[in-house]
Amino acid sequence: MRKTRKYAVIARVSFSNALAYRVSLLSRFCFYTLFIMIFMSLWRAIYREGSVHGYDYTQIVWYLIMTEFVGFACGTGVFNNMNDEVKSGSIAYQLCRPTHYVLYQLANSAGQILLNMMCFGLLAAVLGLVLVGPLMTFTVAGLPPLLLSLLFSFLLNHFFLMLIGLSAFVLEDNFALFLIYQKLNFMLGMFLPVEFLPPWLGQIAENLPFSYIYWAPAKIFVRFSPDTCWELITRQGAWTMAAALLAFLTYRICMNRLQINGG
Amino acid sequence: MCKHIKIFKCYFKLNLASALEYRASFFTQAFGMALSNSSFIFFWWVAFGQIGGTIAGYSFRDVLYIWAIASSGFGAAHILFANVTTLTKLIVTGELDTYLLQPCNVLMNILCAKTSLPAYGDFLYGFVIMFIFYSGNPMAWMWFLWGVLLCGLLITAVNLAAHTFSFYWGEASLIGQLATEFMINFSIYPEKIYAPAVRAIMYSLIPAGIAVHVPLRLFTRFSWGTALCALGGAILYGAACGFFFYKGLKRYESGNAIVTRL
Numbered sequence: 001m002r003k004t005r006k007y008a009v010i011a012r013v014s015f016s017n018a019l020a021y022r023v024s025l026l027s028r029f030c031f032y033t034l035f036i037m038i039f040m041s042l043w044r045a046i047y048r049e050g051s052v053h054g055y056d057y058t059q060i061v062w063y064l065i066m067t068e069f070v071g072f073a074c075g076t077g078v079f080n081n082m083n084d085e086v087k088s089g090s091i092a093y094q095l096c097r098p099t100h101y102v103l104y105q106l107a108n109s110a111g112q113i114l115l116n117m118m119c120f121g122l123l124a125a126v127l128g129l130v131l132v133g134p135l136m137t138f139t140v141a142g143l144p145p146l147l148l149s150l151l152f153s154f155l156l157n158h159f160f161l162m163l164i165g166l167s168a169f170v171l172e173d174n175f176a177l178f179l180i181y182q183k184l185n186f187m188l189g190m191f192l193p194v195e196f197l198p199p200w201l202g203q204i205a206e207n208l209p210f211s212y213i214y215w216a217p218a219k220i221f222v223r224f225s226p227d228t229c230w231e232l233i234t235r236q237g238a239w240t241m242a243a244a245l246l247a248f249l250t251y252r253i254c255m256n257r258l259q260i261n262g263g
Numbered sequence: 264m265c266k267h268i269k270i271f272k273c274y275f276k277l278n279l280a281s282a283l284e285y286r287a288s289f290f291t292q293a294f295g296m297a298l299s300n301s302s303f304i305f306f307w308w309v310a311f312g313q314i315g316g317t318i319a320g321y322s323f324r325d326v327l328y329i330w331a332i333a334s335s336g337f338g339a340a341h342i343l344f345a346n347v348t349t350l351t352k353l354i355v356t357g358e359l360d361t362y363l364l365q366p367c368n369v370l371m372n373i374l375c376a377k378t379s380l381p382a383y384g385d386f387l388y389g390f391v392i393m394f395i396f397y398s399g400n401p402m403a404w405m406w407f408l409w410g411v412l413l414c415g416l417l418i419t420a421v422n423l424a425a426h427t428f429s430f431y432w433g434e435a436s437l438i439g440q441l442a443t444e445f446m447i448n449f450s451i452y453p454e455k456i457y458a459p460a461v462r463a464i465m466y467s468l469i470p471a472g473i474a475v476h477v478p479l480r481l482f483t484r485f486s487w488g489t490a491l492c493a494l495g496g497a498i499l500y501g502a503a504c505g506f507f508f509y510k511g512l513k514r515y516e517s518g519n520a521i522v523t524r525l
Contacts, residue, residue, distance in 0.1 A: 176294055187302050192309055
């Protein structure tokens, strides 16, 4: 219980810190709105030319609003922080704390994600309602599975970013890894629903963890059906467990390689 | 003029040498950026696969063409003039003093002082697209190179103007970031997806239309009038941004920071 409480305190402090940087939040509001407006214009042009597999225009705009919401809510800078800590050696200070490093980073991100979720959730709802009106396919019954799916999305993304951050122990420059991860997410769910991909690629995407960060919660939101929803959440849960285990294991291996010199 | 070219060359050599000092970092960042750009082409490939034909009047090859210009133009701007993105920081922290004290053109000295490693990936990416899709078409190449030149100049000018606001309002990095985002997003999508009012901005305030969409138009339907207007517009825009910078520079208040440039 005491152990849990200290991580809750870290999350609370991180929430307060994030709240203090209002200008940063405001700037991200601008970028979020900009991206939604651009993609809305783009999809409007695409739908003018013909229909697109299984999604109508309102659904695709809400889909993008949801995927961008996940993207912006996940924007905690965990990769950059870890990268800097490992490369500069300041990780030594973190290791002195009476916390587990992986859990510390998780609690630290949780506070920021909570604030992002509240702020961007509100902005997303307002933008969606103003731009395309309410989403008729979404019901209140879909809210609990959606929240669960969002939780798994954030965790899965967080552990992947941690793994890439931890790769700084072995790689001179891991920025390319981060870019590859980011673009895999773009391609496999963030910009396009997996259903839009050619069938052979769609099958591969469904068997990779990356689709479960953006596509799964967005699909549950815009095309809710109880059967597919629980199947998606189960897969998300499984991938999250796997990523978490891998992150703890990698951290342990990296700690064995760590050399700290006094100074 | 000769002095300016000399400084420009000197900075380029030094920046490249310093980038190559960390080869692994240089190549991974450049490769990562090229790969990153490919994901957008993937998006278009899927979108055109769903629709077929054209989207907002652009075919898949047209989209690749504007992507090639935007990517290489952005790359060229950030290989040669990456320091423009740090202008706000230089102004706010008083680090601009170092540049003012040196016996050469201030603007040239500031712009060329830094390079960006991922920008090399952006620059090469446009050429790779051109080699794959337009290798046997000299006209396509000619307007592509023209586009890269104008795009590089205009991206730098837009960034310069946006960061110059720091002379007037203090910290204006948000304006700089927004201007870059607008410039990029106006460049990489068909212009007709935007409303007429937005398109008017694309040909005036944020001239992505002149930088990227006009070269495509010149390649498909050449007209002397369009070419000359685009060239004149770009030169005027660049000159206006330079003038705006020097006007703002008069408001700069020196600090007492001691800065060393290594």
